[in-house]
Amino acid sequence: GQQLNQSPQSMFIQEGEDVSMNCTSSSIFNTWLWYKQDPGEGPVLLIALYKAGELTSNGRLTAQFGITRKDSFLNISASIPSDVGIYFCAGQLEGGSYIPTFGRGTSLIVHP
Amino acid sequence: KAGVTQTPRYLIKTRGQQVTLSCSPISGHRSVSWYQQTPGQGLQFLFEYFSETQRNKGNFPGRFSGRQFSNSRSEMNVSTLELGDSALYLCASSRTGGWTEKLFFGSGTQLSVL
Numbered sequence: 001g002q003q004l005n006q007s008p009q010s011m012f013i014q015e016g017e018d019v020s021m022n023c024t025s026s027s028i029f030n031t032w033l034w035y036k037q038d039p040g041e042g043p044v045l046l047i048a049l050y051k052a053g054e055l056t057s058n059g060r061l062t063a064q065f066g067i068t069r070k071d072s073f074l075n076i077s078a079s080i081p082s083d084v085g086i087y088f089c090a091g092q093l094e095g096g097s098y099i100p101t102f103g104r105g106t107s108l109i110v111h112p
Numbered sequence: 113k114a115g116v117t118q119t120p121r122y123l124i125k126t127r128g129q130q131v132t133l134s135c136s137p138i139s140g141h142r143s144v145s146w147y148q149q150t151p152g153q154g155l156q157f158l159f160e161y162f163s164e165t166q167r168n169k170g171n172f173p174g175r176f177s178g179r180q181f182s183n184s185r186s187e188m189n190v191s192t193l194e195l196g197d198s199a200l201y202l203c204a205s206s207r208t209g210g211w212t213e214k215l216f217f218g219s220g221t222q223l224s225v226l
Contacts, residue, residue, distance in 0.1 A: 031212075042116070042202050042217025043155070050212070088155065097160075097168050098209055099145065104154035 006089050006103030014111050019076040021106040023089035031092040032065050032072035033100055038085045046087075047074070069094075079110045114138065116205050116218035124224045130191040133221045137184050137205030141216070143167075144186040145209075146178060149200040149220070158201075161186055162209055190223075198225045 006023045013019060023032070031050055035043035047058050049065035049072060056063055063074045072089055086107050090100035117136040125131050137144050145160040145168075157170035161180035178188045184205075190197055200220045206213040 041219050042204070044217070045214050048212070048214070090155075098213075099157050099160060099168050099170075100215075101157075102147075102155035 004089060004091060004101055004103040006106055008106055009104070010107040010109070012109045012111065013079055015080060017079055019079055019083070019108060020073065021087060021089075022071060022073045023091070023103045024071040025091060026070065027091075028069045028094045029072075029091035030069075030094045031100075032063070033090040033092075034061075034063050034072070034074050035088040035090060035102075036085050037088065037105070043088055076108075079108075081110050081112050083110050084108060116203060116216050118201075118203055118218035118221050120221060121219070122222045122224075124226060125193050126226050127193055127195060129193050130189065131193060131223060133188045133190075133201055133203075133223075135186045135188070135203035135205075135218060137186070137203075138216055141205035141207050142184050143206045143209030143213075144180060144184065145204050145215070146186070146188050147202045147204065148172070149202055150198075155202070158188065160209060167209070193225045195225050198223060 004023050004025050033048050034046045037043040047063040052069050053067045054065040060077045086105040088105045089103040092100050119134045143162045146158040147155045149155050160168040164180045175191045180186045200222050202220045204215040204217045
């Protein structure tokens with residue numbers, strides 16, 4: 001199946017630091033989605049991007065749809081302990097079904 | 113509004129057994145999709161049901177099957193369990209499975225195969 005390369009795999013940061021993670025693919029995506037999964041829970045959608053170059057914010061989170069349509073970025077500013085979790089990118093392929101392809105996740109740990 | 117409910121929360125089975133997992137979508141949602149989550153492979157799509165019909169299918173062997181009932185509740189069955197089937201199984205629902213619809217995930221069923 002299609003592969004999404006998500007990096008970094010894990011991050012250990014201090015509270016207050018900014019965080020950046022990204023996803024790349026060899027395929028063109030129509031839609032990029034960013035999810036967060038808290039321990040013991042299912043993923044929750046944070047941000048959805050539908051247009052190349054689009055930059056969207058949700059509180060301290062900002063995500064961008066790469067202009068090549070093959071990548072996306074998520075930034076978290078001024079991290080807090082409750083940001084801990086696994087962040088997944090997901091893409092919906094051009095010409096494919098609506099079922100998203102998921103990256104393998106970035107595990108974020110925030111030290112108080 | 114109740115969220116997506118998955119039962120049971122935890123399951124322990126032995127190799128060769130079969131297992132059935134259940135998912136109740138959000139009221140009014142007719143699309144239910146299933147995912148397998150493992151540390152090594154991440155979230156992988158199993159199949160999607162809409163109006164009691166399987167509409168999309170991922171790349172899993174035939175041991176993995178599912179169905180959807182008229183009330184949109186869905187079940188997933190895994191027969192002849194293997195050690196590698198140990199994973200968190202997540203289901204997600206949306207109204208119709210349309211492109212811009214949001215997927216709502218349940219908390220998952222953690223399956224351990226011994």
